[in-house]
Amino acid sequence: EAQVTQNPRYLITVTGKKLTVTCSQNMNHEYMSWYRQDPGLGLRQIYYSMNVEVTDKGDVPEGYKVSRKEKRNFPLILESPSPNQTSLYFCASSRSPLQEPPLHFGNGTRLTVT
Amino acid sequence: RKEVEQDPGPFNVPEGATVAFNCTYSNSASQSFFWYRQDCRKEPKLLMSVYSSGNEDGRFTAQLNRASQYISLLIRDSKLSDSATYLCVVKPVTGTYKYIFGTGTRLKVLA
Numbered sequence: 001e002a003q004v005t006q007n008p009r010y011l012i013t014v015t016g017k018k019l020t021v022t023c024s025q026n027m028n029h030e031y032m033s034w035y036r037q038d039p040g041l042g043l044r045q046i047y048y049s050m051n052v053e054v055t056d057k058g059d060v061p062e063g064y065k066v067s068r069k070e071k072r073n074f075p076l077i078l079e080s081p082s083p084n085q086t087s088l089y090f091c092a093s094s095r096s097p098l099q100e101p102p103l104h105f106g107n108g109t110r111l112t113v114t
Numbered sequence: 115r116k117e118v119e120q121d122p123g124p125f126n127v128p129e130g131a132t133v134a135f136n137c138t139y140s141n142s143a144s145q146s147f148f149w150y151r152q153d154c155r156k157e158p159k160l161l162m163s164v165y166s167s168g169n170e171d172g173r174f175t176a177q178l179n180r181a182s183q184y185i186s187l188l189i190r191d192s193k194l195s196d197s198a199t200y201l202c203v204v205k206p207v208t209g210t211y212k213y214i215f216g217t218g219t220r221l222k223v224l225a
Contacts, residue, residue, distance in 0.1 A: 022225055031211060038121075042201070042217035050211060058212075090157055103203075103213060105157035113180070 002027045006091050006106035013081055014114055021076045021109045023091030030096045032074040033058070033103070034066065043090065049074055050096075068077040081113040115140055118204050120216035128224050131192050135219045137202030138184045146176075147185045149151035149176055151198045152218065158201055192223045 004025045013019055025032065033048035035058075045058030049068040063085055065077040074093075078085060091106040126188045127158035128183040129132045139147075147164035162169065164176040164185050185204075189196055 033211075033213075036214075037155075040217060045212065048211055056211070083196040102160045102163060103158075104160075104161060105159070107157045108155070 002104070003029050004091055004093050004104050004106035006089075006109050008109060010110050012112045012114065015082055016080050019078050019081060019111075020110070021089060021091075023074045023076065023106055025093040026069065026072065026106070026110065027093065027095075027104065029093035030071070030106070032068065032091065032093045034064070034074070034076045035090045035092065036041075037084075037090065038087050046076070046089075081111075083113050085111065086113050087101075087111060095113065116152070117141060117214045118202055118216040119201050120200075120219045122217060124222050126222045127192055128223055129192060131223075132188065132190045133192055133221065134186055134188045135200055135202075135215055135221075136184050136186050137204075137219075138182075139202075139204045139206075140212075141182070141204070141206045142180075142183060144183075144204050144206045147176075147178060147204040148205075149169050149174075149185075149187050150201040150203055152201055153198045156203060159198070172182040178213065189221075192221075194225060196225050197223045 007022045034046040035043040037043045044060045046057045047066040084098045092103040095101045129142045149161040150158040151161045152158045165195045168177040172189045199218040199220045206216045
């Protein structure tokens, strides 16, 4: 089954404790992206990747890191989480966006930072 | 002005009603448009792409008005299962990697 898999689904952590949210897709998609969703603000892009070893900042990259060492994986790293990073996070992928395809989303990670 | 704007709703409609949502976008060069459905903080799922000539998928019709810079979604014969938040997504410029999301319009279909 074609899918985007995120883990964990729920995560509660404390300020400053490094964490990683994993994202993996099995569709051989070139493009992957991370979003956060907050009430009243919609989905905002954190980072995206056009292919292996190619990443770029989205609209709200501060406090986040990503890597794309393999085509299928695109982990989101919070080196020192803070309470304002409490949010619902989605990973998404698509074929080359130059071809205007839609996005496929993972099932989300609800992060709480206390 | 936001790049993509939607009325947050909620739109409360009875079963069987026809309901329409609009979504306005600010970048006149925008090329690709989509409607996504999101259930109760679950992942967004593609409902339909929006083509220049308009397109229909069962009870759902999407239209694009480039002159007035909006897209619309029409749902006929609403079902209880249509209750969800509908997200408008715009890809501003061909050849870039950015998708702009509206904040969504919430629909409640009432029995």
